Every structure is written in C-alpha cells, then in structure tokens.
Amino acid sequence: MRPIRTLLVVCGIIAMVSLAIASSPAQAAGLDGSTPILCVFTNVTDCGSTYDCERSDIEDLGLPRFFKIDVEKNVILPVGVSSEKAVTWETKIKNFQRMDGKMFLQGIEVRGWSMVISEQTGKMSLAAAGDGEAFVLFGVCIPQ
Secondary structure, eight states: OHHHHHHHHHHHHHHHHHHHHHOOHHHHTTTTTTSOEEEEEEEEEEEETTEEEEEEOGGGGTOOSEEEEETTTTEEEEESOOSTGGGGOOEEOOEEEEETTEEEEEEEESEEEEEEEETTTOEEEEEEEETTEEEEEEEEEEEO
C-alpha cells in the first residue's frame, strides 16, 4: 500500500513542478496574491536543539503536501489532504507584503513561520521555528 501512495505523491509533485516550469511569464504574473495560489511542498528539513538537521517527510510533520493560499481571506488551506493530521489543518496569514518580485507571508500556528514566494518563478521557501525545533520547507506555487 505504501509504494502506491509514494508513487501517487511523486506523480503529483512532478505534475506541479512541470506546471510551474511550463508557466508563461503572463501566468507567473498571477503570483501576486490577487488570486488564490496552489502550492506543493517538495523538500523538508527538520532540525532540533538536541539532534542534527535531517531530511523528513511532510506527512511526519502533519502538514498537507498540497495547499492553497488565499491572501484576500488571509488563510492557507489543505488541498487533497494527504494525512489524517492534515485534515483539519488550516492557518491564518497574519502578515502579507510584496517587495522586489516576492511575496512574504507570516503567521503563528503552534510555531512562528515565514514564507517567501517568487512571483516570477513560483519557487517557495518556508521556515518555521518553535521551542528547540525548526523546519525548513521548499516547494513550488502556481496561480489557481
């Protein structure tokens, strides 16, 4: 059962990355927060004060692999939920700013987090920190 799930997740990631790469500059211009944005996490690193940083799986963190950012509603919602923990996952955007072709989003949900999305390429980076732990996540986003 696990190999099939892994294959489906990999196929989904490949499809999202392909869409992002194939996006025309006009479509990439939609990455300004004026419309909902669809994102996928592609890489996760988990660090702790008592252990070294290591690659991790998004499901182990209880986060959805795919998610939608709705800046107008100040919310990030799961899409195609990939784990039981992520079913009820939702977080509020506390701060949103655009500068130098990038979108900056910040919030607090168990941990403090900051996300940066390139309006030109759709590449996304997110850092979250809590009590003796930190996570760095990378991904890609496209206009929905």
